[in-house]
Amino acid sequence: MFSNIRELLGDERKTLRKPLILLALDTIFHMFSYAMLYFVLLDLLDNDLSISKIKTYTIIMIVALIIRALVNSKGYMGIQIKGARAIQKMRISLGDHIRNINLGYFNKNSIGNLSNIMTNDLQDFEQTLTHSTSDLIKTVFLSLYLLAITFAIDVQLGTIQVLVVIIAFPIIYYGGNKVTKIGKHKKEVMNRVISRLVEYLRGMQVFKAHNLAGEKFERLEKSFKDLKKESIRTEISIVPYVLLFQIIVDLSFPILLLTAVTKFGTGTIGKKELLTFIIINIALTNVLRGFAAQYGKLRYLKLASEKLISTYNEKEMSYKYEDVNFDNYDIEFEDVSFEYEEGENVINSLSFKAKEGTMTALIGPSGSGKTTVTSLIARFWDIDKGKIKIGGRDIRNINPDSLLKHVSMVFQDVYLLNDTIYNNIKLGNPNASRKEVIRAAEIANCHEFIEKLEKGYDTIVSEGGSTLSGGEKQRISIARAILKDAPIVLLDEATASLDADNELEIRKSIKELTTDKTVIVIAHRLNTIKDADQIIVLNEGKAEEKGNHMQLIKNRRRYYNMYNEMERAKRWAI
Numbered sequence: 001m002f003s004n005i006r007e008l009l010g011d012e013r014k015t016l017r018k019p020l021i022l023l024a025l026d027t028i029f030h031m032f033s034y035a036m037l038y039f040v041l042l043d044l045l046d047n048d049l050s051i052s053k054i055k056t057y058t059i060i061m062i063v064a065l066i067i068r069a070l071v072n073s074k075g076y077m078g079i080q081i082k083g084a085r086a087i088q089k090m091r092i093s094l095g096d097h098i099r100n101i102n103l104g105y106f107n108k109n110s111i112g113n114l115s116n117i118m119t120n121d122l123q124d125f126e127q128t129l130t131h132s133t134s135d136l137i138k139t140v141f142l143s144l145y146l147l148a149i150t151f152a153i154d155v156q157l158g159t160i161q162v163l164v165v166i167i168a169f170p171i172i173y174y175g176g177n178k179v180t181k182i183g184k185h186k187k188e189v190m191n192r193v194i195s196r197l198v199e200y201l202r203g204m205q206v207f208k209a210h211n212l213a214g215e216k217f218e219r220l221e222k223s224f225k226d227l228k229k230e231s232i233r234t235e236i237s238i239v240p241y242v243l244l245f246q247i248i249v250d251l252s253f254p255i256l257l258l259t260a261v262t263k264f265g266t267g268t269i270g271k272k273e274l275l276t277f278i279i280i281n282i283a284l285t286n287v288l289r290g291f292a293a294q295y296g297k298l299r300y301l302k303l304a305s306e307k308l309i310s311t312y313n314e315k316e317m318s319y320k321y322e323d324v325n326f327d328n329y330d331i332e333f334e335d336v337s338f339e340y341e342e343g344e345n346v347i348n349s350l351s352f353k354a355k356e357g358t359m360t361a362l363i364g365p366s367g368s369g370k371t372t373v374t375s376l377i378a379r380f381w382d383i384d385k386g387k388i389k390i391g392g393r394d395i396r397n398i399n400p401d402s403l404l405k406h407v408s409m410v411f412q413d414v415y416l417l418n419d420t421i422y423n424n425i426k427l428g429n430p431n432a433s434r435k436e437v438i439r440a441a442e443i444a445n446c447h448e449f450i451e452k453l454e455k456g457y458d459t460i461v462s463e464g465g466s467t468l469s470g471g472e473k474q475r476i477s478i479a480r481a482i483l484k485d486a487p488i489v490l491l492d493e494a495t496a497s498l499d500a501d502n503e504l505e506i507r508k509s510i511k512e513l514t515t516d517k518t519v520i521v522i523a524h525r526l527n528t529i530k531d532a533d534q535i536i537v538l539n540e541g542k543a544e545e546k547g548n549h550m551q552l553i554k555n556r557r558r559y560y561n562m563y564n565e566m567e568r569a570k571r572w573a574i
């Protein structure tokens with residue numbers, strides 16, 4: 001477990017050394033109370049306990065207590081503050097790390113698991129670091145200290161005491177293994193609870209619409225019950241082992257006492273030694289009992305550190321260059337293949353070139369890979385075969401964060417943050433002035449509706465943007481992209497039926513956004529498709545046809561049929 005803590009903390013662990021040493025020192029001063037008890041008993045036995053001696057012992061006790069209070073508070077405060085700082089750094093670095101992992105990681109890990117890692121596991125780790133580690137250090141330090149004194153008194157007594165620990169420890173260790181095993185299961189149940197809770201809250205509208213809210217809640221309630229069961233199972237799993245451990249330790253006390261008294265009777269040890277041994281034995285029994293009670297918790301917390309390490313071990317996307325200056329913004333796919341799940345190719349040997357400043361429309365049946373193509377350009381995923389180049393450079397050589405500086409994205413699923421409208425637009429360019437934000441909103445045709453809101457740009461949007469209409473959210477996301485002013489625009493045109501006004505506004509703002517940019521658009525509107533410089537008809541991840549509208553009409557293949565169908569649908573709609 002300590003190696004896990006070392007690995008997770010890195011250099012930050014050095015800052016914890018001082019408070020841990022102070023806490024270990026505290027155990028030495030803790031021994032003063034036993035030492036004073038020893039002297040008092042000794043004086044009583046010798047009939048030599050005077051008022052002045054009592055005064056001296058009391059003063060020593062008070063001084064020891066004051067030193068303990070100082071050392072302990074400094075050590076405790078230090079470990080809390082330094083520990084909290086180390087954990088805060090870990091939170092940020094873990095967030096950064098997760099951000100840089102291939103998105104496949106999110107496919108493999110449920111939202112429950114991810115939330116659990118970022119909240120509970122980190123919190124459990126913090127708990128281990130700031131509380132349990134110092135307790136464990138104190139216990140080990142104190143036990144070794146007491147054992148050393150026992151050995152100094154009598155080797156045989158010391159050996160018996162070590163034997164007791166050797167017999168008792170495997171029991172508690174085995175119990176700890178059980179906690180780890182059951183704890184793993186508890187964590188899985190906990191992940192399920194979080195996933196179900198998120199699913200329930202996010203899908204509330206849909207569940208209500210389909211009269212499923214009660215049914216869904218039953219599932220959620222069942223997961224709560226499972227969690228309660230698992231929590232109790234984890235808590236009580238170690239109890240028999242702790243009890244057995246404590247019984248062995250308790251039983252060893254009279255056995256050791258009998259041995260010591262016998263030794264005293266035969267004159268092997270003297271009166272002082274016997275007295276010291278009795279006091280040491282009482283202290284050691286208490287320390288070991290306390291350790292047993294803590295051990296299960298420590299083993300459960302070990303799970304958290306293992307989970308965190310395995311998250312850190314997920315490989316980040318590699319790159320050669322931190323940042324690059326592109327000579328141009330041509331986008332090229334060279335024989336690209338990609339699969340989300342092994343053996344299920346979604347993009348198949350796809351090649352095309354989108355020249356700088358042109359618009360390429362992707363069309364094709366649902367599931368043909370249109371969204372995937374745009375995700376690959378943004379390097380949300382790394383491809384399995386071929387090359388994707390921007391301005392002649394392989395995007396796998398570029399830091400994904402820097403690459404995204406050159407790309408604006410407007411998707412159908414607009415996600416707005418629980419913040420002001422102003423800040424939501426400003427996300428496009430955190431350095432923009434208020435004037436620039438408003439200008440972008442004007443170009444995106446959302447200034448007017450924002451101004452009509454009671455607090456205008458300072459209106460707080462609910463999480464996900466649920467207090468705004470689909471068209472309003474989309475225009476805000478276009479304003480964001482306009483503010484970013486990136487040379488590449490990836491766009492998924494809305495399919496949701498927008499009212500005529502909204503659609504016109506959005507069309508106008510998209511025009512502003514895409515002028516002079518390299519645009520890849522998942523096109524749903526005939527106008528966009530017809531105006532595109534290049535149309536790629538995707539089917540099962542392959543480019544079935546490529547060309548402009550007139551060329552593809554002449555081909556009389558899939559595009560021709562799709563186009564006629566769209567025309568017919570348009571007439572029906574009218």
Ligand SMILES: Nc1ncnc2c1ncn2[C@@H]1O[C@H](COP(=O)(O)OP(=O)(O)OP(=O)(O)O)[C@@H](O)[C@H]1O
Nearest residue numbers: 107340341346364365366367368369370371372373
């Ligand atoms: N994150 C993912 N993990 C696994 N498979 C995925 C993932 N995203 C998409 N897919 C699968 O990849 C295939 C292509 O999906 P994609 O979303 O690119 O298609 P699309 O042409 O954009 O579809 P639509 O027009 O319905 O939006 C589909 O079979 C889809 O199920």
